[in-house]
Amino acid sequence: MPTNQSEPYKIQAWSLVNRKYLGKGVRIKRFRRPQRSQIRNRVLLAVLMSRDIKLSKFAEELSVSSRSVSAWVYESRIPSRTNIEKACRYLGYPQHVLFNEALLRQSPILCQPAPSRYMKRSKIYPRRSDILTGLCMVHDLSVTDAGHWIGVHPGTFRKWLHNSQLPSPYLQEKAEAFFRIPRAILFADCVTEGKNH
Numbered sequence: 001m002p003t004n005q006s007e008p009y010k011i012q013a014w015s016l017v018n019r020k021y022l023g024k025g026v027r028i029k030r031f032r033r034p035q036r037s038q039i040r041n042r043v044l045l046a047v048l049m050s051r052d053i054k055l056s057k058f059a060e061e062l063s064v065s066s067r068s069v070s071a072w073v074y075e076s077r078i079p080s081r082t083n084i085e086k087a088c089r090y091l092g093y094p095q096h097v098l099f100n101e102a103l104l105r106q107s108p109i110l111c112q113p114a115p116s117r118y119m120k121r122s123k124i125y126p127r128r129s130d131i132l133t134g135l136c137m138v139h140d141l142s143v144t145d146a147g148h149w150i151g152v153h154p155g156t157f158r159k160w161l162h163n164s165q166l167p168s169p170y171l172q173e174k175a176e177a178f179f180r181i182p183r184a185i186l187f188a189d190c191v192t193e194g195k196n197h
């Protein structure tokens with residue numbers, strides 16, 4: 001490049017050269033927004049979303065990389081024994097709930113009849129079912145739609161979410177069939193609190 005050109009022009013010229021030869025790789029986004037079908041560990045993501053814990057924050061709390069946590073959620077990777085124990089201790093669930101290998105292998109896609117939209121409520125419910133609430137968030141399901149599709153009154157479904165109320169075995173079976181998650185995991189918040197309604 002000639003030396004008699006002005007400095008701003010030199011910078012602009014080199015910028016164009018760099019953009020032409022290097023820019024294509026540089027400008028690709030590092031993270032893409034995942035589709036719902038790409039979420040392999042729906043239960044772990046549901047708990048994190050319900051508690052408003054970002055993947056990066058969760059990784060920081062466990063002293064692991066964000067990439068590792070993303071792999072647990074989106075690629076169904078099983079963490080090391082040490083990291084499983086840390087994750088379970090931090091979130092308060094046993095391993096068979098957060099990292100259920102049979103469920104991760106199946107990774108079923110929820111078949112919702114129509115588009116829906118989850119509306120977050122501002123009120124905090126101290127006995128909320130994080131798994132059920134989080135699944136509605138993961139799949140972007142309104143409580144009303146989810147209740148209708150499961151075959152229960154939306155008010156009843158809200159009791160499951162906000163009061164950790166354990167439904168009858170028949171209704172547990174219907175919820176299990178809809179979410180395609182075993183009832184022992186789906187209602188783990190209710191079972192661990194000893195609810196018998």
